[in-house]
Amino acid sequence: xxxxxxxxxxxxxxxxxxxxxxxxxxxxxxxxxxxxxxxxxxxxxxxxxxxxxxxxxxxxxxxxxxxxxxxxxxxxxxxxxxxxxxxxxxxxxxxxxxxxxxxxxxxxxxxxxxxxxxxxxxxxxxxxxxxxxxxxxxxxxxxxxxxxxxxxxxxxxxxxxxxxxxxxxxxxxxxxxxxxxxxxxxxxxxxxxxxxxxxxxxxxxxxxxxxxxxxxxxxxxxxxxxxxxxxxxxxxxxxxxxxxxxxxxxxxxxxxxxxxxxxxxxxxxxxxxxxxxxxxxxxxxxxxxxxxxxxxxxxxxxxxxxxxxxxxxxxxxxxxxxxxxxxxxxxxxxxxxxxxxxxxxxxxxxxxxx
Amino acid sequence: xxxxxxxxxxxxxxxxxxxxxxxxxxxxxxxxxxxxxxxxxxxxxxxxxxxxxxxxxxxxxxxxxxxxxxxxxxxxxxxxxxxxxxxxxxxxxxxxxxxxxxxxxxxxxxxxxxxxxxxxxxxxxxxxxxxxxxxxxxxxxxxxxxxxxxxxxxxxxxxxxxxxxxxxxxxxxxxxxxxxxxxxxxxxxxxxxxxxxxx
Numbered sequence: 029x030x031x032x033x034x035x036x037x038x039x040x041x042x043x044x045x046x047x048x049x050x051x052x053x054x055x056x057x058x059x060x061x062x063x064x065x066x067x068x069x070x071x072x073x074x075x076x077x078x079x080x081x082x083x084x085x086x087x088x089x090x091x092x093x094x095x096x097x098x099x100x101x102x103x104x105x106x107x108x109x110x111x112x113x114x115x116x117x118x119x120x121x122x123x124x125x126x127x128x129x130x131x132x133x134x135x136x137x138x139x140x141x142x143x144x145x146x147x148x149x150x151x152x153x154x155x156x157x158x159x160x161x162x163x164x165x166x167x168x169x170x171x172x173x174x175x176x177x178x179x180x181x182x183x184x185x186x187x188x189x190x191x192x193x194x195x196x197x198x199x200x201x202x203x204x205x206x207x208x209x210x211x212x213x214x215x216x217x218x219x220x221x222x223x224x225x226x227x228x229x230x231x232x233x234x235x236x237x238x239x240x241x242x243x244x245x246x247x248x249x250x251x252x253x254x255x256x257x258x259x260x261x262x263x264x265x266x267x268x269x270x271x272x273x274x275x276x277x278x279x280x281x282x283x284x285x286x287x288x289x290x291x292x293x294x295x296x297x298x299x300x301x302x303x304x305x306x307x308x309x310x311x312x313x314x315x316x317x318x319x320x321x322x323x324x325x326x327x328x329x330x331x332x333x334x335x336x337x338x339x340x341x342x343x344x345x346x347x348x349x350x351x352x353x354x355x356x357x358x359x360x361x362x363x364x365x366x367x368x369x370x371x372x373x374x375x376x377x378x379x380x381x382x
Numbered sequence: 383x384x385x386x387x388x389x390x391x392x393x394x395x396x397x398x399x400x401x402x403x404x405x406x407x408x409x410x411x412x413x414x415x416x417x418x419x420x421x422x423x424x425x426x427x428x429x430x431x432x433x434x435x436x437x438x439x440x441x442x443x444x445x446x447x448x449x450x451x452x453x454x455x456x457x458x459x460x461x462x463x464x465x466x467x468x469x470x471x472x473x474x475x476x477x478x479x480x481x482x483x484x485x486x487x488x489x490x491x492x493x494x495x496x497x498x499x500x501x502x503x504x505x506x507x508x509x510x511x512x513x514x515x516x517x518x519x520x521x522x523x524x525x526x527x528x529x530x531x532x533x534x535x536x537x538x539x540x541x542x543x544x545x546x547x548x549x550x551x552x553x554x555x556x557x558x559x560x561x562x563x564x565x566x567x568x569x570x571x572x573x574x575x576x577x578x579x580x581x
Binding site (some may be wrong): 070071235 | 419421422427
């Protein structure tokens, strides 16, 4: 009985922690995005609110809460509210299967896993939850009863559905080359203890996954759904106040989660190259080692988030037909090729048999 | 006429393989934007850091007092006449006995208002003033929420004795010389013949 209770408490702590950390990182991603964009453009970025503008996200959040909340008369009220909620919920749900570090060993002998749940179909769960996020955007855009919002929603859904195919194929190749398990813990562990990071086996798959992740998160250069030059604001044209905030926030959470996935499944997550780990492994306790690993993971995630932003502030967005051509005519054949190559290589290595 | 050396003739040529790959182009672009991380910012961080302004910058006006603290303005109205934007209005008053320490001349401005929305900061009021009473300074007009707040009265224009405003930069020897000669125009100051005529 006690075991079950401690299990529930540990998981509850982990849930709250992941929830809070996702929100905090999303909030501070907005700050970092503006700061980084400022530096890239020879500006300062936010710097008046608190030291280095660090209170800017709080000010922005406060502002969004106090703004007038408009629900258009002609909209479908239930769906109008459901849209942003769904986007936010799915964005937060994705963090559940990601292992944030090696398990910690508590004083009373218990093991505290730094992961909410280790699903054996973790990657499928991720892809599934991400696809539900499309519904949020679609429902929100449709319920607004505004042609620009509808067009934005259509663009978003077609884009996300198209790129999910290539992403799924890249994931299949990844899973084959990393030992055949869909559990994220297994994929992470396969890269530790002298194993190479998956990006060495899957360079093409990584590029495909990266491009698809940009498209899935609606980030530049794939931010056509909110293309303000053509569509006013895209699917969130009619949204105001914190409902708009939820859409924008969910984008940053998605960015954080997809960075976490890429840093994890392709770059080893909390694992570091063996020579690097050997520098300190024998000098520290097991828990400290786990925490250092977690810090490495966070650093990798941070680098990925920065690259996302770097790309956003470098290149202009694609045209709609270019987007579809890239998705269907280039990425999907490429990912099929990558899959075939992976199967061939793994067959020659003797990891899979007919 | 060639206006820029960066002009490119638009052509409809097919993309090369490198261009079609897109990723090399993307990396090149990212290097360009990335190099800006190490460049000097163009921003002047305004309230903390101010852009240098010319020594004879024409900003917010000041109504000077003399060294005893009496207002120099005698409400002659020359500035209002000179003002091309008709921004200045005033109402005269007569100095009472015992007010000698407040007003230098027997007649003074009871009300003196400049509408800062109309003012074009040309400095003609300063040039017209026979009493060296009004000067333009290097201060700026503050932002306000109401249009009415831009009509500056004596409370904002007259200098405080404990915070005197330095206008020596606008009283260079040339300017002082210029002011001595009645009816001289700006461009005639360096013309010896005209200068002689006016004397």
